Amino acid sequence: MAHGVHPPETDLLLPLPADGEQWDPHTIHTHYFGFSIPEAQIGAFLYVRYMPAVPLSHGGVCLFRGTDNVHVTDMEFLDYEVGMPWPQIDGNTIRTANGLQIEFLEPGRVARVTYTSNDGTTSLDVTQTAVTPLLARGHVMPGEELRHGLDGQGDVRPGGSEQVMHVTGELVLRGERFVVDCHAPRDRSWKQIRVERQGAVPVPPVGWSPMYFGPDLIFNQISFEAQDTGPAWEGVYQVPADRPSHHYAWVVRDGETHEITRVRRNVLEYDPDIFMAIRQEIEAEDETGHVYRFTGEAIATATIPAWPNASFHDSVFRWESQDGRVAHATYQEIWFDDYQRAMKDRFRVAAPQA
Template sequence: MALGTHSGDTDLLLPLPAAGEHWDPHLIHTHYFGFSIPEAAIGAFLYIRYQPAFPLSQGGVCIFQGTDNVEHTDMAFLDYEVTMPWPRIEGNTITTDNGLTIDFLEPGRTARITYRSGDGATSVDVVAEAVTPLLARGHVMPGEEDHHDVAREPGGTEQFMHMTGELVLDGTTYPVDCYAPRDRSWRQIRVERRGAVPVPPVGWSPMYFGPDLIFNQISFEPLDTDPAWAGLYDVGDRPSHHYAWIQRGEETRSIKWVRRNVFEYHPRIHLPMRQEIAAEDETGELYRFEGEAIACAPLPAWPNTSFHDSVYRWTDEQGRTTHSTYQEIWFDEYQRKMKRRALATVHP
């Protein structure tokens, strides 16, 4: 089954309400890029979230290292502003008020992302070059589609990129050469209201082993794996994944099912630290991947949720390894359950 794609000009799709027009305040556009430096256990989250109804934006640069980051400010570097003016847009270049710049050198294919901190001690200068088609993606959270205004034609994209360049972190220079996903959304209504989307923790696990094997999925842990969320949510008989694909050379295949099984959670921030993912594609080919986090941190991007990024080391069935972001988001009900569980372990 062919998966949909979008044209490169969607990279620059940032509509604003017309004069006298009123948009839902939760309607957003986004741009996300990231990269990892596995040998230094470093991950980067580069993000702009546009809120056109106001119009305002938020975003910036989050750099995390290692697995002992409990608060946002534990990160190696954090410059994320929640309230900024609408970014400056000049041709194909977008610049936020705190200095994060995305220059789409070839929309749909190539972008340069730059940033320099106010004190000059930290900077990012990377080029992202596409290695997969610009695949169409809908909503992120299961149930989120119930809030969309279809008349406004919401949409989104995902694409794997070859990221090259350098990170200067507190005066130390690190070369960047990795494969990482980027994504974006436009005209999506992402409701921030408490309990707006009653769903178990949702995990995103893109991974690139080479042009012959690129895998991506968004799912929750199914009930038959005895997940920590059991008893909190009624998921009925719906599939545990709601978006997944695999790239085999020039062929992009859809995924029939995904089974994600978590073996270990972080003792403080509760992110999965070791897990296995099994899947079957539309041709009947089966896959299994084992993963372990080497860096992780909570991120400030979404209120009323607990949102985390990490760098995962993944191993396929042939023993090949790769590193990529693993992101997970959950709501307060699950967070409180995990806190009680952790306290019971310390004080049985």
């Protein structure tokens, strides 16, 4: 089954309301880029969230190292602003007020991402070159699809894209220099209505797990833990038994893109402080009946401020395929307050008796 592909010009699609239009204030566009340096246990989260109805933006640079980043400010470097003005856009270049710059050298295929901190001790300069098509994605968060087109304004339909990139360049982290050479996903959304109202999205935690093992095996899915695994969300949410646990997944096998029809994600261990999955296994099946199995473990984790109304975490996972091949990539997970409270109860240690 052919997977939809977006045209290159969607990389620069950042519509604003026309004069007299009133868009839902929760309408967003996004650009996400990342990379990892596995041998140093470093992950990078580079993000711009555009809020066209206002218009404002927020985002910046999050660089984390190791697995002890419980609070946002624990990470190795943080320059992330909420309430920035609309970015400067000059041709194919987007620059935020805090200096994160995205230059689309070849829209749909090549992007250069740069940044230098105010004190000059931290900088990055990476070029990201596509190894997959600009695959079309409908939405990320469950519930967004129910709001597509509800604003009733503007000609641009909601959409999104994902693409795996070969990332090369350099990171200087508080004066320490690292070579960057990895494979990482990028993604974006445009004109999605991502509601922040409390209780608006009663859904279990969702996890995003892109993986690149080589040009013959590239896998990606976003799902909640399967119901038959005894998930941590059991008892917190009611999910119809016949509902698939994934809402978006694909695989590139031997150069061909296939739809994934079934995902079973089983979390084996949760971090006792930030509660995200740190050991898990995934079984998936594509539309031809081919089955894939992966096991993974986090080597770096962090709490990320991208969505302050939710608990959002990024990580670097070491994944292993069923034939023993290894991939390192981001694994991201998000959930809301009811699940957070349930996990606090689950991991709360009784105070010692006097």
